[in-house]
Amino acid sequence: MFLEIMMLFFGICLVIGQTVVFVLTFVWTLPNTLIGLFTGFFLTFGRPKWKYGCWIFASGKGISKYIKNHALAITFGYVVICWEPKTSKDKRVLVHEKHHVSQYKILGPFFLPIYAFLLILSKGSQGTDHPLERGAYEKMDEYVEGHAVVKKDVLYDVLHAALGFLLAISTLIYLVSFF
Numbered sequence: 001m002f003l004e005i006m007m008l009f010f011g012i013c014l015v016i017g018q019t020v021v022f023v024l025t026f027v028w029t030l031p032n033t034l035i036g037l038f039t040g041f042f043l044t045f046g047r048p049k050w051k052y053g054c055w056i057f058a059s060g061k062g063i064s065k066y067i068k069n070h071a072l073a074i075t076f077g078y079v080v081i082c083w084e085p086k087t088s089k090d091k092r093v094l095v096h097e098k099h100h101v102s103q104y105k106i107l108g109p110f111f112l113p114i115y116a117f118l119l120i121l122s123k124g125s126q127g128t129d130h131p132l133e134r135g136a137y138e139k140m141d142e143y144v145e146g147h148a149v150v151k152k153d154v155l156y157d158v159l160h161a162a163l164g165f166l167l168a169i170s171t172l173i174y175l176v177s178f179f
């Protein structure tokens with residue numbers, strides 16, 4: 001009986017903690033997500049589709065036609081803007097942009113200043129010379145047709161679970177200390 005109660009307690013802690021981490025990540029990424037939604041809604045006259053854990057705009061309208069010859073897509077927080085509708089079907093591009101979404105989740109509001117700073121160091125290159133692009137291009141090269149776009153990131157999941165568990169446990173200890 002004791003073991004069952006402990007297991008249940010552990011499970012509840014994990015679910016609460018992961019929910020808290022999810023909400024915190026969402027809030028931490030929100031300023032950039034709002035930039036993405038603003039750009040998507042008002043500058044490409046599009047409606048986003050929620051897929052692979054992000055909002056994807058791909059109307060090809062508005063400012064898209066001025067940018068599509070220079071870039072395939074751009075990511076702000078949880079928002080991926082594809083400058084041509086067909087790009088949103090290209091899984092290799094999506095794998096690349098999904099990696100940027102993960103970077104936004106960690107760096108939050110610091111992503112854009114850090115990206116800009118590193119852009120100066122890489123002499124304006126948005127290729128593999130740029131440290132934040134390197135990982136995204138590696139993920140793109142690793143992608144094999146038919147595989148899932150969102151691959152399980154073991155390290156991220158373990159950290160997510162551990163942080164969630166710590167948060168839940170400390171909250172519960174804090175609450176219990178009142179009695």
Ligand SMILES: [Zn+2]
Pocket residue numbers: 096100133136
């Ligand atoms: Zn990129």
